Amino acid sequence: MLLTGFITLIVIIDPFGLVPLFLTLTPGRSRDERRRIAFQASTIAFLILAVFALFGLALIEAIGVSLGAFRVAGGLFLFTIAFELVFEKRQHRKEKSAGEAVPHPEDTPDVAAFPLAIPLLAGPGAISAVILLSGNLPGLLGQSLLLMVIALVCAATFLFLSVADRLDRLMGATGRAVVTRLLGVLLAALAVQFVADGARQLFEF
Template sequence: MIGGTMLADYLVNAFATLFVTIDPVGLAPMFLAVTAGATPAVRKRVAVRAVLIGGGILFLFLVAGKNLLGALGISVPAFQIAGGLLLLMIAVEMVFEKRNRRKSETAEKAVAHHDDLHDVAVFPLAIPLIAGPAAISAVILLSSQAPDTISVLGLASVIGVIVATCYLSFLLADRIERLLGDTAAMVITRLLGVLLAALSVQFIADGVIALIAAANA
């Protein structure tokens, strides 16, 4: 069992990584876009379905992620490097305002091709806006770094908090969009992008060190 300070550091790192990767606040405009014209009751049902599906996918990879890597013959350090590189790409998109544009295009496609609002709960809200490749990679990466069962349970709690934040963001989408405005949203996105870039570089460095240590063992 790891000490309280190490556990706290692990959970803070996990929360920061997943919060920046999923960006619950940034999902509010996307939610408004794909549920345009819907009543508050319908929007609430769509929000519930989206977070349940998205959260379920993340929990699935939390539980089965390590076994999946083992079945594919992928070492944890190798996945750390790959996951870190993927998160770094997301961070670069955030800093240069490309990620929000891509999310908006995904939302527009969903509106154009889906007449049933319940369909947009699955795509694009649950997948890929909540449980996208970067979020899934982050969950597997963080679970592979968990030193004991308590840490894994803590990570599960962090995922639950992030998913609950997504739900709250959906419910308050109108207020969030009015409160932030375009300029504030842009500044926050870029700051979070820099933070994610630093975290992803740390993941890559840890993976490289682990690979070197394994090669010299």
């Protein structure tokens, strides 16, 4: 389950796809400045996802939504993200969101919190995923392990962004497209599993 959680989050956040966006949002910045922005964005994203991991399930239960129903809805939502990854629609949507949030990145003093942390890192897909995962990892130990998974994903994202310029040159557009499509197929399979688990829970008597 921990491996599933790590893969799910890393695919949804998609550090590979964020590399060109990160470079677009930080034009003319030095490597140290980009590393600082990447660290701040990853830290803010971790805090947001951690809050939803700890309290998101209680929130949906408080409004009368069962875990089974949320698993089905969340799985369908993650499947939509997987579809967008495979057919490269999500990358265009992220670019549009980033462009609308910061029309002129060079004039913006800091983009760590917005739009990097929110919504590019800790967006609706990642938030839904951590709530789903928290239902599969109950108890103090489970929640602690989930926080560890979120921390590892955010740390990995920071590492990718901190070397974004080198990674962009190394992978190129073709390399990023291949990796993104493969991860999209994997996320689709995980999403179907979430839906199946949720449907089973809904129809248990």
